[in-house]
Amino acid sequence: MVESGRDPAGRIVVEENGHVLLIGVDRPEKRNGFTPKMFRELATAFTRLECDDNLRAGLVHAFGDHFSAGLDLPSVAEMRKRGELLIPPGEVDPFNLREPFRKKPVVAAFKGISFTLAVELMLSVDIAICAEDCRFAQLEAMRGIMPGCGATFRMVERAGWGNAMKLLLTGTEFGAAEAYRLNFAQEVVPAGTEFARALEWAQVISVQAPLAVRAILENARIAQTNGLTAALAHVESTQKVLYNSADAQEGVRAFVEKRPARYTGA
Missing domain, CATH: 3.90.226.10 (2-enoyl-CoA Hydratase; Chain A, domain 1)
Known part of the structure; x- marks a missing residue:
């Protein structure tokens, strides 16, 4: 019913x-x-x-x-x-x-x-x-x-x-x-x-860094569908973007200051 x-x-x-x-x-x-x-x-x-x-x-x-x-x-x-x-x-x-x-x-x-x-x-x-x-x-x-x-x-x-x-x-x-x-x-x-x-x-x-989470998911999917070579190329092209993100800078500051990071996805 x-x-x-x-x-x-x-x-x-x-x-x-x-x-x-x-x-x-x-x-x-x-x-x-x-x-x-x-x-x-x-x-x-x-x-x-x-x-x-x-x-x-x-x-x-x-x-x-x-x-x-x-x-x-x-x-x-x-x-x-x-x-x-x-x-x-x-x-x-x-x-x-x-x-x-x-x-x-x-x-x-x-x-x-x-x-x-x-x-x-x-x-x-x-x-x-x-x-x-x-x-x-x-x-x-x-x-x-x-x-x-x-x-x-x-x-x-x-x-x-x-x-x-x-x-x-x-x-x-x-x-x-x-x-x-x-x-x-x-x-x-x-x-x-x-x-x-x-x-x-x-x-x-x-509460993890959103850009990093998405990049990890995408790289794992690329490895499954296109193989290791394609995944390695994606790592190299993506890491520079991630390291230059505001979230990565916040991650470093949080590590140095021994506090939880506050990520914005930027």
């Missing part, structure tokens, strides 16, 4: 917490099954994160007992039959699969049922925190489709061919401990504490 006044297609709720943008998946009455509307709103939230200079990190979380049961197939299938994109052109792709690539870090907190696109989101963010009660599964092969948001190659990259294929080809469920073992998640915490822990990490990131 959907509460009176709530859109049955769900929503993405955004809220600023200091320099952190909280991005909440809000359709708990359907285990946060993703509709086309929710994909669009998620992309809008990620675009806001990228475009707002006050925001330095994002935190994706979910309302209710579960992160997401995956796609709301009846609503998504017709779009996909027509070859329509779930992420509108011009918006930032939350799964970081196409340009413009995300330049700001994102942490995510997972809990309960976290199927299909939840796994793919876990693989696409920068730090994934999982509650001990997480249940993960990549179920597309059971539905006659394939993962479309990066699992087919990111699982292989993180866990190796055999481990990835065991999960991708069978839809077998796995828990938080296995996600951690396979390098899909960075930390497992007691159920109910995942949001607070993820927020801690996002806040730690948000």
Whole structure:
């Protein structure tokens, strides 16, 4: 039963917490099954994160007992039959699969049922925190489709061919401990504490020098997509810019004066 006044297609709720943008998946009455509307709103939230200079990190979380049961197939299938994109052109792709690539870090907190696109989101963010009660599964092969948001190659990259294929080809469920073992998640915490822990990490990131954080993310992505030579060239061209930034000068002053740095992103 959907509460009176709530859109049955769900929503993405955004809220600023200091320099952190909280991005909440809000359709708990359907285990946060993703509709086309929710994909669009998620992309809008990620675009806001990228475009707002006050925001330095994002935190994706979910309302209710579960992160997401995956796609709301009846609503998504017709779009996909027509070859329509779930992420509108011009918006930032939350799964970081196409340009413009995300330049700001994102942490995510997972809990309960976290199927299909939840796994793919876990693989696409920068730090994934999982509650001990997480249940993960990549179920597309059971539905006659394939993962479309990066699992087919990111699982292989993180866990190796055999481990990835065991999960991708069978839809077998796995828990938080296995996600951690396979390098899909960075930390497992007691159920109910995942949001607070993820927020801690996002806040730690948000007080670092923004230009440096973005440069680190970009260099790591270049290494993954274009190789070591391209990444080394990027380091050389970027370091001069960083060393001449106001933030780098503030970093030196803070070091000398033995105090926390106060970065502005300039």
